[in-house]
Amino acid sequence: MQLGYAVIPSSTRRANLEGNLKALQLKLTDAEMAQIAALDRNERLTDPAGLSPAWD
Numbered sequence: 625m626q627l628g629y630a631v632i633p634s635s636t637r638r639a640n641l642e643g644n645l646k647a648l649q650l651k652l653t654d655a656e657m658a659q660i661a662a663l664d665r666n667e668r669l670t671d672p673a674g675l676s677p678a679w680d
Contacts (some may be wrong), residue, residue: 626652
């Protein structure tokens with residue numbers, strides 16, 4: 625969300641939904657954002673394998 629992406633979490637449990645809303649209050653530091661950006665390998669992964677369509 626901090627990068628401007630829309631996040632649509634799903635849950636059937638009210639407690640989890642309330643917890644998801646708390647993500648609006650979460651702010652990562654520039655250093656934390658840089659660490660996350662370094663994880664990007666320009667690929668998409670799914671689990672289990674074969675669950676998603678051919679993206680590219």
